[in-house]
Every structure is written in C-alpha cells, then in structure tokens.
Amino acid sequence: MGITIRDVARAAGVSAAAASTALSGAKGASTRVSPETRRRIADKARELGYVPHPHARSLATRRAGALGLVFPYVQAFADQNPFCNGIMVGVLEEAISEHQNLMLFTAAAEDGETPVDGVIVSPRVDGLILVLPRPGSSVLEHCKAKRFPCVTVVHQTEDPEECSINADDFRGGRLATEHLIALGHRRIAHLMGSQHISSSAPRRLGYETAMADAGLPVEPPMLVQAGFDWADGTRGLERLLELPPKERPTAVFAANDLCAVGMLRRMHALGLRAPDDFAVVGYDDTWLAETANPPLTSVRMPIREMGMAATRMLIARLKGDPISERQPVLPVSLTVRKSTNAIHRDAPRSGDPQVASVEEDRSSQRDH
Amino acid sequence: MGITIRDVARAAGVSAAAASTALSGAKGASTRVSPETRRRIADKARELGYVPHPHARSLATRRAGALGLVFPYVQAFADQNPFCNGIMVGVLEEAISEHQNLMLFTAAAEDGETPVDGVIVSPRVDGLILVLPRPGSSVLEHCKAKRFPCVTVVHQTEDPEECSINADDFRGGRLATEHLIALGHRRIAHLMGSQHISSSAPRRLGYETAMADAGLPVEPPMLVQAGFDWADGTRGLERLLELPPKERPTAVFAANDLCAVGMLRRMHALGLRAPDDFAVVGYDDTWLAETANPPLTSVRMPIREMGMAATRMLIARLKGDPISERQPVLPVSLTVRKSTNAIHRDAPRSGDPQVASVEEDRSSQRDH
DNA sequence: GTGAAAGCGCTAACAC
DNA sequence: GTGTTAGCGCTTTCAC
Numbered sequence: 001m002g003i004t005i006r007d008v009a010r011a012a013g014v015s016a017a018a019a020s021t022a023l024s025g026a027k028g029a030s031t032r033v034s035p036e037t038r039r040r041i042a043d044k045a046r047e048l049g050y051v052p053h054p055h056a057r058s059l060a061t062r063r064a065g066a067l068g069l070v071f072p073y074v075q076a077f078a079d080q081n082p083f084c085n086g087i088m089v090g091v092l093e094e095a096i097s098e099h100q101n102l103m104l105f106t107a108a109a110e111d112g113e114t115p116v117d118g119v120i121v122s123p124r125v126d127g128l129i130l131v132l133p134r135p136g137s138s139v140l141e142h143c144k145a146k147r148f149p150c151v152t153v154v155h156q157t158e159d160p161e162e163c164s165i166n167a168d169d170f171r172g173g174r175l176a177t178e179h180l181i182a183l184g185h186r187r188i189a190h191l192m193g194s195q196h197i198s199s200s201a202p203r204r205l206g207y208e209t210a211m212a213d214a215g216l217p218v219e220p221p222m223l224v225q226a227g228f229d230w231a232d233g234t235r236g237l238e239r240l241l242e243l244p245p246k247e248r249p250t251a252v253f254a255a256n257d258l259c260a261v262g263m264l265r266r267m268h269a270l271g272l273r274a275p276d277d278f279a280v281v282g283y284d285d286t287w288l289a290e291t292a293n294p295p296l297t298s299v300r301m302p303i304r305e306m307g308m309a310a311t312r313m314l315i316a317r318l319k320g321d322p323i324s325e326r327q328p329v330l331p332v333s334l335t336v337r338k339s340t341n342a343i344h345r346d347a348p349r350s351g352d353p354q355v356a357s358v359e360e361d362r363s364s365q366r367d368h
Numbered sequence: 369m370g371i372t373i374r375d376v377a378r379a380a381g382v383s384a385a386a387a388s389t390a391l392s393g394a395k396g397a398s399t400r401v402s403p404e405t406r407r408r409i410a411d412k413a414r415e416l417g418y419v420p421h422p423h424a425r426s427l428a429t430r431r432a433g434a435l436g437l438v439f440p441y442v443q444a445f446a447d448q449n450p451f452c453n454g455i456m457v458g459v460l461e462e463a464i465s466e467h468q469n470l471m472l473f474t475a476a477a478e479d480g481e482t483p484v485d486g487v488i489v490s491p492r493v494d495g496l497i498l499v500l501p502r503p504g505s506s507v508l509e510h511c512k513a514k515r516f517p518c519v520t521v522v523h524q525t526e527d528p529e530e531c532s533i534n535a536d537d538f539r540g541g542r543l544a545t546e547h548l549i550a551l552g553h554r555r556i557a558h559l560m561g562s563q564h565i566s567s568s569a570p571r572r573l574g575y576e577t578a579m580a581d582a583g584l585p586v587e588p589p590m591l592v593q594a595g596f597d598w599a600d601g602t603r604g605l606e607r608l609l610e611l612p613p614k615e616r617p618t619a620v621f622a623a624n625d626l627c628a629v630g631m632l633r634r635m636h637a638l639g640l641r642a643p644d645d646f647a648v649v650g651y652d653d654t655w656l657a658e659t660a661n662p663p664l665t666s667v668r669m670p671i672r673e674m675g676m677a678a679t680r681m682l683i684a685r686l687k688g689d690p691i692s693e694r695q696p697v698l699p700v701s702l703t704v705r706k707s708t709n710a711i712h713r714d715a716p717r718s719g720d721p722q723v724a725s726v727e728e729d730r731s732s733q734r735d736h
Numbered sequence: 737g738t739g740a741a742a743g744c745g746c747t748a749a750c751a752c
Numbered sequence: 753g754t755g756t757t758a759g760c761g762c763t764t765t766c767a768c
Contacts, residue, residue: 004744004745004746005745005746005747006745006746014754014755015754015755015756016745016746016747016755017746017747017748017754017755017756017757018753018754018755020746020747020748021747021748024746024747032753032754033753033754034753034754037753037754051489051490052745052746053427053490053491053744053745053746054423054490054491054492055422055423055424055426055427055432055491055492055744055745055746056423056427056744056745056746056747056760057745057746057747058423058746058760059421059423059424059427059744059745059746059747059759059760059761059762060745060746060747060748060759060760061746061747061748061760062760064423066471074457074460074461074464075457085453088472089442089443092442092472092474093442096442096474101471101473101492102471102472102473103434103469103470103471103472104437104456104460104470104471104472105469105470106460106464121419122419122421122422123421123422123423123761124422124423124469261659288659291629291656291659291660292659293661372760372761372762373761373762373763374761374762382738382739383738383739383740384739384761384762384763385738385739385740385741385763385764386737386738386739388762388763388764389763389764392762392763400737400738401737401738402737402738405737405738420761420762421760421761421762423760423761423762424744424760424761424762424763425761425762425763426744426762427743427744427745427746427760427761427762427763428743428744428761428762428763428764429744429762429763429764430744491745
C-alpha cells in the first residue's frame with residue numbers, strides 16, 4: 001500500500017537488492033549482507049511498516065505462495081455436507097502452518113463452460129487440491145495436460161502417476177457389514193450410494209465381500225440403489241418394506257449418515273424401531289449420526305486428516321521432495337452406537353425361523 | 369505457464385500493447401485496435417491457449433481481482449459450526465458471479481502475534497470480509513488505520529463509517545419469546561449466549577422487551593449465563609432444575625440450537641419431554657434443529673444472504689459505487705416445530721396452579 | 737489504428 | 753559485503 005522496498009533501502013542507506021536479500025532471509029543469495037546492515041534494514045522496514053507486495057514477489061520468484069482448493073460445486077458447502085467442511089479445515093490448517101495462502105475455487109460450470117482453464121490453473125496458485133467425488137474431471141485433465149501440480153481427494157484413478165488421497169472405502173463397507181454379521185444378522189441389505197460417485201462401488205464391494213466371507217448370500221433385493229440424500233433413505237426403506245415380510249432384511253448398511261437418518265425417520269414415522277426392526281449402519285460418522293434417534297452406528301473417515309495429507313503431499317511435490325506413497329489409502333473405523341448395538345436375538349439359529357421371530361418382535365414393539 | 373502476451377502479439381503480427389488492449393476489452397484505452405485485428409489477436413490467443421498472468425496484471429493495474437474472507441479461527445469451520453459454512457457459501461457464490469477470486473484466511477494468532485498485518489492486509493486482495501463475532505479485532509483496526517476496504521459480518525460497531533452486515537438479533541430474541549408467550553407460557557427462562565459474543569446482548573434484550581411488553585416479570589433465576597455449546601445447554605437445564613419446582617420456568621429460549629439440543633438431550637435422559645416439561649426454542653435454525661428430538665423451534669438468520677450482502681457491499685465499495693445503507697440489519701424469522709408447538713395448557717389461568725399441573729404431567733410422562 | 741517506451745515492486749545474476 | 757543491471761508479464765501513456 002505505497003511503501004516499497006526501495007523506500008526501505010533508501011531509509012537504511014543501502015540498495016534495493018541489499019534490502020531484498022536482507023529481508024527475505026535469503027540463504028543461497030549471492031548478495032550477502034553483514035549482520036549489522038541486516039539489522040538496520042530490518043529496523044527501518046518495521047519502522048516504515050513495510051510489507052512486500054506479494055504479486056511483485058511472485059512475478060520475480062515465479063512462485064505464488066498460494067495453494068488452490070477446488071470443490072466440485074458451490075453447494076458442496078451447503079450445511080448438509082460436513083465432508084467438504086472437514087476437508088477444508090484440514091487443508092487450511094496445514095496450509096497455514098506451511099505459510100501458504102489458500103484460494104478457494106469451485107469447478108462449477110459457468111455458461112456451460114468450465115472457467116477452470118484460465119482461472120484456476122494459472123500461476124495464481126502453485127498447485128491445486130482437487131476434491132473429485134466423481135470420475136472424469138476437466139480440471140484434472142487440464143492439470144495433467146499442462147503438468148500443473150495437483151493432488152486429488154476421493155478420486156478413483158487408474159493413473160499411477162496421480163497423487164491421490166483416499167479413504168479405505170472397501171474396508172468401510174466391510175467393517176459395517178462384518179459388524180452386523182457379528183451381531184447375528186444374516187439378511188443384510190445395502191442402500192447403495194449414487195453410481196456417479198466413485199466411492200459407492202468399493203463400499204458395495206466391501207459389503208459383498210464380508211457377506212461372502214461369512215457364507216451369506218446376497219439376494220438381489222438386498223441391493224437397493226439409493227443415494228446420499230435424506231430422501232434416498234426414505235425411499236430405500238419403502239423399497240425394503242415392499243418385500244414380503246419373510247424376505248425383508250433385519251439390518252441395513254446405508255450409503256451414508258444422511259441416507260441412514262432418512263431411513264430412521266421414516267421408520268420412526270411408521271412405528272418401527274432400530275435396532276429391533278432394522279439395525280442400521282451409516283457412513284461418514286458425522287454428528288448427524290451422534291444426534292440421530294437412536295444414535296447411529298457409522299463408519300468414520302479421517303476427513304480432516306485427508307485434507308491435511310493432501311496439502312502436505314502437494315507441498316512436498318512443489319518442493320521437489322520425494323513422495324513415498326503417491327496414493328495413500330487412509331484407514332477408516334467403525335463407531336458403534338445404539339442403532340445396532342443389540343445382539344440380534346436369533347444369532348445362533350439359522351434361516352427362516354429367525355425372520356419369523358423378528359416379525360413377532362416387531363409387533364410387540366409397535367404399540368410401545 | 370510459459371505462453372505470454374508477447375507470444376500472442378508476435379503470432380498475430382502486432383505489438384504487445386495492441387494485444388493487451390484487444391484482449392482485455394479495454395474501453396477507455398488510448399490504444400485502439402480495429403475490429404479485424406482484434407479478431408485475429410483473439411483467435412491466436414485461443415489457439416495458443418494464452419492465459420494472462422494474474423500477478424503481472426495485478427502489478428500493472430494495481431488491482432488484485434481477489435477478495436479475502438477472514439474467519440476468527442480455523443476451528444470456526446469445524447463441523448459444529450454451520451454458520452461459517454453458510455457465510456462462506458454466500459460469499460463464494462457472489463464472488464464467483466462477480467468474477468472475483470476468493471482467498472481464505474483466519475485471524476488466528478500464531479506465536480501470539482496476529483499475522484494479519486502483513487499477510488492479510490496486503491495487495492494480495494482488494495478487500496476483506498471479516499467475520500467478527502466478538503468485538504475488538506486487531507485486523508479490523510489495522511484495516512481502518514490503513515483505510516483498507518473491508519466489510520464486517522456479525523460485528524457490533526459504533527463506528528458509523530464501518531460497513532457491517534448483521535442479522536436482527538434483537539428481533540430474534542423477541543420473536544422467540546413472543547412465540548412462547550403466545551403459547552401461554554408465563555415463566556420463560558433464557559439461556560444466554562457467551563458474554564464475549566456481541567450478538568448475545570441484543571438477543572437478551574429482545575427477550576426482556578418481549579417479556580416486559582407482555583407485562584411479565586423476569587426474575588433473576590430466569591436469566592441463566594450459558595453459552596453456545598452443547599454442554600452449556602446441559603448445564604443450563606441443571607441450573608433450572610435446581611430451582612424449587614414452583615419457580616421453574618415452563619419454557620426456555622436457548623442461546624442457539626447446539627445449546628438447545630444439549631438441553632433437550634439432558635431432558636430426555638432425565639425422562640423429561642419437550643414441550644410438556646419445558647418448551648424449548650433454539651437459535652440459528654440449523655439442521656440440528658430439524659433433526660432434534662423433538663424437532664426444535666428455532667430462530668432463523670439469513671446466513672447465506674448475509675455472506676452475499678457482505679460481498680456485494682465490498683465489491684460496491686471497491687468500484688466506488690454509492691452505498692445506500694452501510695449497516696443493514698437483515699430480517700430473521702421463526703421456524704416453529706414440535707419443541708414448542710403445543711398450546712400451554714394453563715394459558716387462560718395464571719401463576720402458580722399452572723406450575724403444579726405441569727408437575728403432574730411430568731410424572732405421568734416419566735414412566736412412558 | 738498501431739508501436740515504442742516506461743514502469744508496477746520485487747528478486748537474481750553478476751561485477752566490484 | 754554491497755551496488756548495478758536486467759528482467760518477471762502485463763498495462764498504459766504518448767508519439768506516430
């Protein structure tokens with residue numbers, strides 16, 4: 001805002017170059033400055049309230065000193081999506097501690113064209129963190145074509161070169177399912193996530209693997225195409241209730257917390273209770289899970305850590321540091337709450353009788 | 369990333385200056401370019417994939433083309449705070465539509481010193497949006513001292529020059545209280561927000577005004593110093609339960625949804641029910657209110673709109689447009705849900721008998 | 737209508 | 753150790 005390095009230099013009776021090297025701590029600079037002069041310059045700078053112009057510096061050093069964080073769309077931040085929030089916290093924390101500034105972008109199309117090319121992938125930032133829940137992103141292609149440094153988050157890729165942070169979706173699906181199996185459930189349904197989101201498939205695979213490992217069949221009606229929304233849980237439940245009582249599941253692994261809560265609420269409205277009528281597991285372990293009624297068992301992803309990991313990896317790339325693991329898969333865990341925690345009564349028995357007895361339970365609960 | 373305006377100029381057989389004016393649409397530029405040349409330049413630019421270097425441009429034009437959004441601390445983004453989220457959505461949406469980039473900062477102290485001075489208030493951005501829930505901010509002082517353009521959000525100020533977006537906290541407190549009064553409640557408590565947050569006082573004043581207008585007394589035990597956290601609601605309830613039954617309130621206006629839900633959960637644990645034992649009103653109308661058990665009546669602030677308004681005002685200031693209203697107060701509303709919606713039984717009666725009958729209700733509910 | 741020249745504020749190379 | 757010089761990529765007078 002007015003006061004430049006030349007003003008400082010003049011005040012300290014040195015050249016601009018001397019001031020520059022003195023102030024920017026330059027280690028490898030060829031222009032050396034005596035400790036005493038350095039002190040004088042620093043004093044004057046503080047005195048004058050000098051603050052370097054970041055863009056001028058960027059222009060000269062060819063480094064922006066800023067990172068970009070790209071979300072798929074603006075509404076990604078809407079209240080209902082704690083995931084984006086968590087990623088942002090992680091990224092911001094790490095960026096700050098590494099003295100990098102953070103710019104926020106969305107890859108939302110404007111007039112049908114992604115503004116990405118010129119706006120995002122530019123020397124405005126040194127690198128990008130791309131949150132890409134669905135495959136096929138023009139931003140990413142652009143980055144790769146231009147060899148612009150970037151790290152993706154929740155992006156399924158086949159490119160071994162790509163730097164990508166993921167959570168262990170397969171394991172998450174498996175964990176949820178194994179938990180239900182351990183409680184004695186045999187008929188377990190899965191309300192699957194949207195097909196356009198890449199994490200849906202591995203979670204489903206985890207579910208199927210757990211079932212297979214336990215020697216349990218997965219009949220087609222147990223796989224319900226749902227989604228990540230409230231309403232998907234409601235519809236999913238209705239789909240399950242259309243089945244003849246004997247064929248209904250006793251437990252459900254939902255696409256995420258929102259979906260699970262949608263289901264729980266509909267259950268509530270119909271006089272059904274978890275875990276007695278259906279045991280329910282969610283995904284994400286947001287505080288939606290904590291506050292649900294009953295509190296919801298849910299798979300937890302280390303969201304904030306994912307943001308931090310992405311940022312660290314990006315910065316390492318920018319520094320040219322070696323990257324040990326280009327596509328780390330962060331561990332998930334299961335938080336058990338009341339929506340599943342009762343041992344399913346008929347655990348030791350097998351097959352049909354169990355279903356019937358569950359039906360009895362249901363009627364006895366309903367009037368409660 | 370390599371390709372400069374000179375490359376474009378050379379390719380089109382013109383000077384860099386011509387290319388510059390042609391490409392940046394320059395209206396008032398003295399360097400005119402014929403429509404035909406202009407087209408040729410534009411074509412070449414596209415062909416070469418030219419994208420102007422934003423920092424070089426900023427340096428020359430002295431405008432950064434970016435806005436800064438400052439939150440008080442990193443954890444402001446934690447899952448539990450949909451407010452920051454909402455503000456961000458609003459700001460981001462508006463910034464994008466105005467072709468401004470957005471940088472994210474926190475005013476968190478690092479090593480006890482705010483990094484603000486040099487980092488945030490700098491030509492890196494053209495102006496700042498400061499979310500300042502508590503009075504006294506060094507960033508803000510800094511901005512004012514340097515006449516750096518900024519707009520505050522949720523900041524109580526006495527400076528008529530300050531641009532500041534607020535919600536009508538007074539009206540919010542009043543609305544909540546009037547609603548409870550209309551339902552027949554006479555003993556209404558207020559779990560007050562933290563004293564360090566500037567919105568607490570006007571909300572309390574709204575509560576007191578509504579009570580006074582209805583001719584209802586506010587006895588000291590009805591004003592409980594709580595806060596914006598879960599635990600504050602729990603503690604608040606316990607404080608109220610310490611009162612002799614006859615002196616307890618029949619309704620509570622809580623500092624915010626989190627506080628209200630903390631209270632509701634504790635009530636639940638103690639076998640108490642809303643609205644029968646205590647009618648409860650929250651604040652913010654987050655989806656915490658929607659999902660609460662029972663769903664929570666809450667005062668809604670137009671959070672996203674506040675973010676948008678702040679951004680619009682900042683941009684107007686930067687453009688030098690006249691600003692009609694420097695400190696707009698955005699309207700709030702009340703979303704009524706089950707935590708209050710029953711008419712209080714003893715509405716027509718008065719005073720003590722009512723309290724007694726509530727006590728009876730309580731015991732009948734407890735064993736349910 | 738177009739080009740040459742100067743400069744935004746900073747850093748990096750090189751000479752002394 | 754320190755100063756001089758030459759850009760980083762762009763815009764903007766001003767002369768032609």
